[in-house]
Amino acid sequence: MNICYLVIEGMLMSDTGEKDMKLREFIDDEKMSKLFEKFILEFYRKEFPNLKVDPSKIKWLVNKEDPWISLLPEMRSDITIDDGKKVLIIDAKYYSRTLQFNSRFGNETVYSVNIYQVFTYVKNRDVKHDGSISGMLLYPKTEDGKALDLSYVLDGNQLSIRTLDLNCNFSEIKQQLFDIIERWQGK
Structure with a gap:
């Protein structure tokens, strides 16, 4: 957690001066994606010890006798x-752009593959079909300036798409992450 804090404080902070460098210039997207994901995971583990915070394996809701299940x-x-009553599944994505351009329709959209992925996680985890499982796509706010705070109810489950602004001081980053939990818990 301390390493993540130092990285954010020391390398993602920048004025717009020419001598400033961002961590992105030194680390490829795949490594940045892992760092972003691990930072969020460890932040929530540390700041919310009363919640169960882990990556989790989600079972497919399929007929167990299906011979092709292994595929x-x-x-x-x-x-x-997990707070014991509700579950929030966060899929952390790190891209250079928050939205994709849909050339067929000439507009920007959220990455469809990401929505399909988190929706699949949520629906397969929601075995009771009671809407207690929510999903979130969490992106860092990128240089294109697209800040997202979207929320939908899809087939009875809450699905949110948010950006986390990392280009601010750590107390502001912390507050953004606290806001996610407060909204999920309905506070």
Whole structure:
């Protein structure tokens, strides 16, 4: 957690001066994605010890006798937060752009594959079909300036899409992450 704090404080903070460098210039997208995911996971583990915070394996809701079940890919969430009554599944994504451009329709959209992924996690985890399982796509706010705070109810489950602004001081980052939990818990 301390390493993540130092990284954010020391390298993601920047003015717009020419001598400033961002961590992104030194670390490739795959490593940044893992760092972003691990930071969020460890932050929630440390700050919310009363919640169960872990990555989790999600079982497919399929007929157990199906001979082709072994061909289904494993579903493993980045972050699953459980308060004993409700569950929030967070899929942390790190891209250079928050939205994708849909050339067919000429508009920007959230990455469809990401929505399908988190929706699949949520629906397969919601075995009681009571809406107690929520999902979230969490992106860092990128240089394109797209800040997202979207929320939908899809087939009875809450699905949110948010950005986390990492280009601010740590207390503000912390507050953004606290806000996610407060909204999920209905506070």
